[in-house]
Amino acid sequence: MKKGSFIGLFLCFTVVVVSLLSACTNAEEMKYKQYVIDGQALYKTHCANCHQLDGKGLAGLYPPIEGSDFLAKNKNLIICAMRNGLQDTITVNGKQYHQPMPANTQLQALDVAEITTYIYSTWGGEKAITDVKAVEKILKTCGDK
Secondary structure (H helix, E strand, O other): OOHHHHHHHHHHHHHHHHHHHHHHHHHHHHHHHHHHHHHHHHHHHHOHHHHOOOOOOEOOOEOOOOOOHHHHHOHHHHHHHHHHOEOOOEEEOOEEEOOOEOOOOOOOHHHHHHHHHHHHHHHOOOOOOOOHHHHHHHHHHOOOO
16 A cells, blocks of 8 residues: 555545544534423423522522522432422522422423433533433432332
């Protein structure tokens, strides 16, 4: 094989590999964006009435999501609470909240994954998908069948 042919073949191979990697990145990026968009719509329907569109909560009744110290430490509990509700008193940013969170049993695992992705990307500093398979496992641990 001539040196020029080898270099041409190598360049062609490199272009193909870079294109494939770029396509995978774009597909993952598109999936992430879709989760955020769908999650935002679901959040507006199922969460914003109490936690508000801006995530700041409602007076002293419902805790904020924006700037919440609870968010970073309790992802599994938040996932469980979205589907099954929450009756416990929680402390967010040093303030106690006693108002029960109603269950949203109609939410599918994918819905919970999308809402979680939206919440954590908007107010939690995460820029990754909360995978539906991970959500399914978490929901099984909190008594969801």
